[in-house]
Amino acid sequence: MxxxxxxxxxxxxxxxxxxxxxxxxxxxxxxxxxxxxxxxxxxxxxxxxxxxxxxxxxxxxxxxxxxxxxxxxxxxxxxxxxxxxxxxxxxxxxxxxRLPGTLRPATTSDLAELLRVVHALPEPDFTLPGRELLGGVERWLRLAGDAVDPADAAYLRERRDGFAAAAAALTPHLPPGPIHGDALPRNVHIGPDGPVLVDLETFSGDLREHDLVVLALSRDRYGLDPAAYDAFVRTYGWDVREWEGCEVLRGARETASCAWVAQHAPGNAAALAEFRRRVASLRAGDAGVRWHAF
Known part of the structure; x- marks a missing residue:
């Protein structure tokens, strides 16, 4: 319960x-x-x-x-x-x-510029944790409780374990180091002095590809304009989809994103419907099903 x-x-x-x-x-x-x-x-x-x-x-x-x-x-x-x-x-x-009022919505290019700065940072004088992308799955499913089908919860746990093992075996294209961990334009604030990073909870020391897969998934699942994705790639200087490990990190993030919605399902019909949509698309192996941001 x-x-x-x-x-x-x-x-x-x-x-x-x-x-x-x-x-x-x-x-x-x-x-x-x-x-x-x-x-x-x-x-x-x-x-x-x-x-x-x-x-x-x-x-x-x-x-x-x-x-x-x-x-x-x-x-x-x-x-x-x-x-x-x-x-x-x-x-x-x-x-x-509190930051000054935003001047305009952040673009994918704004995000890419900040990621270039973050990815150029040396390691700090303390140990950065690895990016536990799947680390919240158990807690989110616990918070969902009886609101979600136990079979769906078990399915996500199985996916979590499989992708965690696969991610641990990846060979990166970029040198590992500091990453933001949830690299989306919504985590960039455009103030009078330019783009500023917000929501630092997921900062980690891990594969820098983690930060790049986020927008690749946004393009495929959440309807990000392909032109906006292309602008991100041009500004950053590399397309993570060229890397053979992309599908593994993409699958891990899909699993985490699906479980994240589950925590909102108790008492929230829209969250429950979105959770079921996401699980069904994963079970069917249909990468083209549009997910709705929640």
Missing amino acids: VEAADTAFGEQRARELLAAAVPEVAAADATLLSLGENAVFAAGDLVAKVGRDASLLDRARHELRIAAWLADSGVPAVRAAEPAPREADGHPVTLWH
């Missing part, structure tokens, strides 16, 4: 946690920006990220450490307002400096 604390996590619960962790902020007046792995609120000059689950505490600490490293390295990225997470009822709450 799904734990009561998990099913109760929504905007109201997140506001209660925000009020408990950051009493100096008027939580009732904060603006909800997004609700996913974290509830993200804007309040004055701050942005607060409230973790959906207590298990995200280590991930929050990691993101803050990455933010400090990127600041020291001069990489344009979101800056933390405090060096350590606060906690409320076990949920991590991190505080960030």
Whole structure:
């Protein structure tokens, strides 16, 4: 069964946690920006990220450490307002400096330029974790509980194990090193000083191809304009689809993306429908089925 604390996590619960962790902020007046792995609120000059689950505490600490490293390295990225997470009822709450208003939507070329900067970074003086692309599958399926078919959950676990083994055996084309881990234009903010990276939770030290497969999958599954993908390739300087390991990382990311939607299925009919769409397309081996961003 799904734990009561998990099913109760929504905007109201997140506001209660925000009020408990950051009493100096008027939580009732904060603006909800997004609700996913974290509830993200804007309040004055701050942005607060409230973790959906207590298990995200280590991930929050990691993101803050990455933010400090990127600041020291001069990489344009979101800056933390405090060096350590606060906690409320076990949920991590991190505080960030609010970015100026966006001037325009980020393009795939903006993303590619930032990735070139990230991929040129030397290793930091601390150990970056590997990109555990499939590491969240078990937690997301646990959060889904009885809302999803147990056979579908078992199928995704089997896929996870198979792709994890295959990914571990890959020979990269690019030298491994620091990566963003969730390289999408939505994680780039265009302010008055240019593109800035946001959402640093998945920063890792791993195959740089991980960052490039994301848009290849977006082109195939989510309807990204092929011209936008081509612009990304031109700016970055290489097309990951030329690499023989591309299908393995693509399959791993599809598996993770499918399981990610499952956590929203309890009480959310649209999420459940999208989860079923994704699982059915994976079972059928139909790479052409359009997935809807959620």
